[in-house]
Amino acid sequence: MVRYKTGHRDKTHAAIVAAASALLRDKGFSETSVATVMKAVGLTHGGFYAHFPDKTAMITAAVDEAFEESPKNFAALSKMANAKGDAGFIAEKYLADERVARIATGCPAAALVSELHRQPEAVQQAFQTGARATARELAKADGLVTDEPDGSDREAWAALAMLMGALSLMRAVPDPTIRETIRTQVIDALRKLALATDAPGPSP
Amino acid sequence: MVRYKTGHRDKTHAAIVAAASALLRDKGFSETSVATVMKAVGLTHGGFYAHFPDKTAMITAAVDEAFEESPKNFAALSKMANAKGDAGFIAEKYLADERVARIATGCPAAALVSELHRQPEAVQQAFQTGARATARELAKADGLVTDEPDGSDREAWAALAMLMGALSLMRAVPDPTIRETIRTQVIDALRKLALATDAPGPSP
DNA sequence: TGTACATCAGTGAACGCGCGTTCACTGATGTAC
């Protein structure tokens, strides 16, 4: 019916978003150029505007896509931590060396957080939605949030802030012994936090 | 003796570093251009290379300068928290609305952390030194790090990660109620962390 | 006292390059008759 197989356009669209999502986490907002993304997909830059009205639309879609997987990851971590009865396990996995190294496919919150305040509203909204979903999955780990009496959404923001702050820090410092210290302390802190919340007052 | 008063060159140099240090935190590494910095100082871009061999040298100096004040801030916060006997006080101050708003003169660790992995080695070293000094001052707050038996440096990395992660997150999300939730949870978490460390086992 | 020259922080035009965006075009296919 047309030159390209049915769904070809959609496939290309998805490939652009996927490439943008990886490049964004690795190179940041400014250095993720339209031309670089299109090149990664195997196309030329001119074709871009058949898929998006402008760069911001692509970046917004890329942030959405990056947060597609993230909450699932945290859901799995929370579940395993509960099975083990150790919240520190979440930090152990989340801050593992291979997670520190793989930025392009890693946690978007850690990769993007300090650049977000200067992005367009649409991008911030996409980030907020994704971060919130992530915080909600993390809240399913026992002891990371105090129960709200009003039944409002449980979101483990403090634990998320510590984890993503630590991952970002570990990527930022070149000294591996400091990285190790950060990881150890965060595992320990997360464990303490969970125990302190599990037992709201001094035990009898 | 010369056209310019003695020390004029040094004053200009310091002004460039100060402007760069503020712009860097606000706009990030890519968008802090040589021309913008020089304009902020009231000069033209051509004169820049009489002060620095290249942009990286300026950025390195700017990171150093940004971390000049940061540890002092944390030292003051730790001291006050100890006086109050409440580690949560640190988060209360550090995450106050006016700190969230003032990025250019705020915590460089929070402002720069997720961009650092793609910066030159010299810049990462400057960041690492500054972050370490900050973590050391934060460790002076009671209960934020477990005593090391070998007497090694005490650095409160977990607390620092949580604080800077939270500050960055609060700047990233547009919804003020989420911001408020993050702050409340982090204050609470820091308090719990300090209490858990103060009392290493279940109290008698 | 007056003229020629040295000093040097800062100026502004110019360089090659990559950016986001536009647009006339390509070329493989399907459809009409």
Added chain:
DNA sequence: TGTACATCAGTGAACGCGCGTTCACTGATGTAC
């Protein structure tokens, strides 16, 4: 069966702009004689 035309994802030259960096120059002052 064969020719003319429509479709449309992708191409690549071009636009104006800002980037980091270079460099011949400026112009106010001090020094030499």
